[in-house]
Amino acid sequence: MTKELRKRKDRKNEHIDYFMKSNYKRSTLFEDIYLEHNALPELNFEDIDTKTVFMGKKIDFPLMINAITGGTDFSREINVELARLAKKFNIPIAVGSQTIALQNEDSRQSFQVVRDILEDGIVIANLSASSSIDEVNSAIDMIRADGIQLHLNAAQELSMKEGDRNFKGIIDNIKNVVNSANKPVIVKEVGFGISRNAAERLYNVGIRYIDVSGAGGTNFIEIENMRNDEYDFTDVYSWGIPTALSLLQCTGISNELNIIASGGIKDSQEVVKSLCIGAKLAGISGQVLRHLLDGGFEDASNYLKELTYKIKVLMLLLGKQNLKELQNTPYKIKGELKELL
Numbered sequence: 001m002t003k004e005l006r007k008r009k010d011r012k013n014e015h016i017d018y019f020m021k022s023n024y025k026r027s028t029l030f031e032d033i034y035l036e037h038n039a040l041p042e043l044n045f046e047d048i049d050t051k052t053v054f055m056g057k058k059i060d061f062p063l064m065i066n067a068i069t070g071g072t073d074f075s076r077e078i079n080v081e082l083a084r085l086a087k088k089f090n091i092p093i094a095v096g097s098q099t100i101a102l103q104n105e106d107s108r109q110s111f112q113v114v115r116d117i118l119e120d121g122i123v124i125a126n127l128s129a130s131s132s133i134d135e136v137n138s139a140i141d142m143i144r145a146d147g148i149q150l151h152l153n154a155a156q157e158l159s160m161k162e163g164d165r166n167f168k169g170i171i172d173n174i175k176n177v178v179n180s181a182n183k184p185v186i187v188k189e190v191g192f193g194i195s196r197n198a199a200e201r202l203y204n205v206g207i208r209y210i211d212v213s214g215a216g217g218t219n220f221i222e223i224e225n226m227r228n229d230e231y232d233f234t235d236v237y238s239w240g241i242p243t244a245l246s247l248l249q250c251t252g253i254s255n256e257l258n259i260i261a262s263g264g265i266k267d268s269q270e271v272v273k274s275l276c277i278g279a280k281l282a283g284i285s286g287q288v289l290r291h292l293l294d295g296g297f298e299d300a301s302n303y304l305k306e307l308t309y310k311i312k313v314l315m316l317l318l319g320k321q322n323l324k325e326l327q328n329t330p331y332k333i334k335g336e337l338k339e340l341l
């Protein structure tokens with residue numbers, strides 16, 4: 001094994017290890033979105049319908065398991081469990097960055113296992129937004145992906161000792177990729193949010209799926225800081241656009257733009273609020289991973305069972321029978337979120 005590959009594998013495992021040790025708390029600002037209770041919903045709980053279509057396939061809930069890992073033995077084990085969860089709940093799953101598997105054939109199986117388990121379900125590939133079109137097509141082919149996420153992670157790279165320092169040319173690269181890729185392209189952050197200006201620039205080069213991945217959940221400045229013996233980034237932990245603010249900035253740009261809510265999504269109120277303000281789906285990484293590593297498959301499965309049950313409960317309490325109706329729910333914005341808007 002080359003030194004470079006060893007380092008990449010170590011980094012993958014360290015990300016999971018340090019994620020579990022991270023504990024800095026930031027707000028998503030979802031608490032500043034107010035939805036009104038409907039005391040007369042005139043609905044039967046049995047008729048609440050959470051099904052939708054994403055990337056041309058039917059899914060049971062407006063949720064996805066967002067990008068986490070792949071490339072090592074440990075991440076293969078995690079991917080097996082995540083894929084079983086995605087299959088059980090019939091929701092999409094994105095794999096972690098596949099760069100390692102483009103460079104090393106032995107790492108591929110840890111990603112391919114997700115497609116093997118999902119069969120016809122939605123599996124989404126993942127690479128950096130500076131990847132070439134050949135790399136993008138290889139990542140898609142590797143797991144017969146339904147689409148690909150290209151991640152934007154400048155804050156993470158800059159707080160990583162060995163990270164990238166040059167972010168020039170990324171928007172041109174995204175334009176190239178989206179014009180030549182044979183599957184839908186999602187551009188996502190990794191926990192620092194996407195502003196309206198950035199979203200408009202992405203839309204203008206042809207991007208039709210944006211995952212805001214805002215601040216308030218997994219914090220890669222904190223995670224990288226634990227790996228960095230050169231600089232101390234503790235004072236930058238609060239950086240980023242809170243998820244609710246990022247969502248409000250990105251929804252409303254165009255009906256053609258599909259917005260995915262992620263970054264600190266843990267509970268049913270956050271999912272339902274995301275959909276009310278215009279998101280198509282909510283993505284979860286950290287909370288599912290934490291349940292899986294702390295309590296195993298059963299615990300993670302119970303978490304998703306409760307979450308999906310309570311999404312239905314809240315839909316009924318809003319008087320909304322299906323997701324289309326839910327997406328037209330009026331809401332009010334208060335406090336810090338209102339101030340920032």
Ligand SMILES: Cc1cc2nc3c(=O)[nH]c(=O)nc-3n(C[C@H](O)[C@H](O)[C@H](O)COP(=O)(O)O)c2cc1C
Pocket residue numbers: 015016019066067068069095096097126149150151188189190191213214216217218262263264265283284285286287289
């Ligand atoms: C351990 C770990 C590894 C991650 N690796 C990737 C990755 O390889 N590619 C990516 O786009 N996002 C990656 N993410 C970021 C997530 O997809 C997501 O954008 C971010 O964690 C915010 O969501 P959360 O608060 O639900 O965790 C990773 C997250 C975690 C927790």
